Amino acid sequence: MIYDFTYENPTRIHFGKSAMSYLAEELKAYGKNVLLVYGKNSIKATGLYDQIMNILHECGKTVFELPGINSNPRYAQVMEGAHMVRENGIDFILAVGGGSVIDCTKGISVSSYYEGDAWQYYWVENGPIVNKTIPFAAVLTMAGTGSEMNATSVITNEEKKLKIGRTFPLWEMSPKFSIMNPELTYTVPIRQMVSGIYDIFSHLMEQYFSGDDDCTTDYLTEGVMLSLINAARKALINPEDYEARSNIMWCATMGLNRILGLSKTQDWEVHKIEHQVGAYTDCPHGIGLAIISPAYYRYIYKYGLPKFIRFAKSVWHVEEKGRSEDEIALEGISRLETFIKELGITQTLRDIGATEEMLPLIAQSTAPGGGYKKMNAEDIMVVLRKSF
Ligand code: NZQ
Numbered sequence: 248m249i250y251d252f253t254y255e256n257p258t259r260i261h262f263g264k265s266a267m268s269y270l271a272e273e274l275k276a277y278g279k280n281v282l283l284v285y286g287k288n289s290i291k292a293t294g295l296y297d298q299i300m301n302i303l304h305e306c307g308k309t310v311f312e313l314p315g316i317n318s319n320p321r322y323a324q325v326m327e328g329a330h331m332v333r334e335n336g337i338d339f340i341l342a343v344g345g346g347s348v349i350d351c352t353k354g355i356s357v358s359s360y361y362e363g364d365a366w367q368y369y370w371v372e373n374g375p376i377v378n379k380t381i382p383f384a385a386v387l388t389m390a391g392t393g394s395e396m397n398a399t400s401v402i403t404n405e406e407k408k409l410k411i412g413r414t415f416p417l418w419e420m421s422p423k424f425s426i427m428n429p430e431l432t433y434t435v436p437i438r439q440m441v442s443g444i445y446d447i448f449s450h451l452m453e454q455y456f457s458g459d460d461d462c463t464t465d466y467l468t469e470g471v472m473l474s475l476i477n478a479a480r481k482a483l484i485n486p487e488d489y490e491a492r493s494n495i496m497w498c499a500t501m502g503l504n505r506i507l508g509l510s511k512t513q514d515w516e517v518h519k520i521e522h523q524v525g526a527y528t529d530c531p532h533g534i535g536l537a538i539i540s541p542a543y544y545r546y547i548y549k550y551g552l553p554k555f556i557r558f559a560k561s562v563w564h565v566e567e568k569g570r571s572e573d574e575i576a577l578e579g580i581s582r583l584e585t586f587i588k589e590l591g592i593t594q595t596l597r598d599i600g601a602t603e604e605m606l607p608l609i610a611q612s613t614a615p616g617g618g619y620k621k622m623n624a625e626d627i628m629v630v631l632r633k634s635f
C-alpha cells in the first residue's frame with residue numbers, strides 16, 4: 248500500500264431480506280416533502296412502488312414523484328427534478344431503482360439550487376459544490392454500478408452528445424443510506440442482469456490494471472473477481488438463487504465504494520470510451536464495456552505484462568504449460584472473452600447500433616487517459632475498429 252490515502256464512507260448500508268424494514272426509521276431524520284425518483288415501470292410491476300408509498304405515507308411524508316428516468320439518465324431529467332425540488336420545497340429525495348435513477352437523483356440534489364449552467368459547471372468543469380444540496384437515499388433494485396455507496400453521477404447530455412461521469416465530494420453527494428435487498432433484483436431482465444455483472448467486473452479491472460507494486464488491494468480485488476464469476480454462473484442458471492444474487496449485489500458495492508481503489512493509480516479508459524459509445528448508441532452500460540474490453544486489453548497488455556500474467560493465473564487459473572509470458576497474458580484475456588460469451592453478451596459495436604461514421608466522432612470526444620498505456624484519439628480509434 249505504497250500510496251497514502253484517507254478512507255471513509257458516509258453511506259449506511261441495510262443489506263438483506265429485512266433491509267426494507269429500516270426505511271421508516273431512517274426517514275424520520277428528514278423533512279416532510281419527499282421527491283420519489285424512479286424508472287419506467289419496473290417498480291410498479293413488482294409492487295415495490297405500493298410498498299414504498301405506504302411506508303412514506305405512514306411516516307407522514309408528502310410525496311412528489313419524478314417517474315420515467317431513462318437508463319443512461321438525461322440531463323433534461325435532472326433539470327426537471329431540480330425544478331420540482333425548488334417548486335415544492337423538497338427536503339429529501341428517495342431514489343428507487345438502479346444506477347441510472349440514483350445518478351439522476353445525485354444530479355438533481357446538486358443542481359437544484361445552482362444558479363447558472365449546472366451541466367457546464369459540475370460535469371464539464373468539475374467545479375466544487377457551491378450551493379445547497381438535498382439529502383437523498385436509495386432503494387437499490389439492480390446490481391452493477393455501485394452508485395448506492397459512492398458519490399459519482401453519470402449523466403448523458405443528449406443535445407451535446409456527451410456522457411460524463413462526475414465524482415463529487417463524498418459527504419455531500421453519497422446516499423445517506425441504501426436499502427439493498429437482493430430479492431428485489433430477481434425481476435431484472437437477463438440482458439440487464441448480465442450488463443450489471445459485466446459492469447462490476449469492469450470496475451474491478453479498471454482499478455486492478457495499474458501499478459506494479461505488491462498491493463493488498465489487488466489480492467482483495469482478485470477475491471471479488473472470483474466471487475463474481477462464481478455467482479454470475481449460478482445466477483444465469485437460476486436467477487432466483489439468493490446466495491448468488493446477494494453475492495453479486497455486494498460485489499457491485501465493493502466494486503466501486505473506493506475500497507478496491509485504495510493505493511491504486513487506476514485506469515478507467517474502457518469506461519471513458521464506453522461513455523461516448525453510450526452517448527452515440529444509448530446501449531446498456533455493461534454491454535458497451537464488454538464489447539470494448541477484449542480489444543482494449545489486447546492493445547495495452549504489453550505495457551503491464553506482469554499484471555496481465557497475474558490476472559491470467561490468479562483469476563482464470565491459466566497454467567504455464569510451456570507457454571511464453573505473452574501467451575499466458577493473452578490466454579487470460581481470451582478467458583475473459585469466453586466469460587463475456589457465457590454471459591450471452593453481444594460481441595461487436597455494430598450489434599448495438601454503432602455505425603462506421605460514429606467511430607471517429609466517438610474517438611475524438613473520448614477523454615484521453617489510460618493506465619499502463621496513455622491513450623490518445625488514434626489509439627482509441629484502433630480499439631474501436633477492433634471492437635466494430
Ligand atoms: O426503468 P425501469 O422500468 O425501472 O427498468 C430498469 C431499466 O430498464 C430495469 N430494472 C432495474 N431494476 C429492475 C429492473 N427491471 C426489473 N426489475 C428490477 N428490479 O433495468 C434497466 C436498467 O437500469 P439502470 O439503472 O439503467 O441500470 P444500471 O444500474 O446498470 O445503471 C446504468 C447507469 O449508471 C451509470 C452508467 O453509465 C449508466 O448511465 N454508471 C454509474 C456509475 C456510478 N454512479 O458510480 C458508475 C458506472 O460505471 C456507470 O457508468
Ligand code: ZN
Binds near residue numbers: 446447449450518532
Ligand atoms: Zn461502470
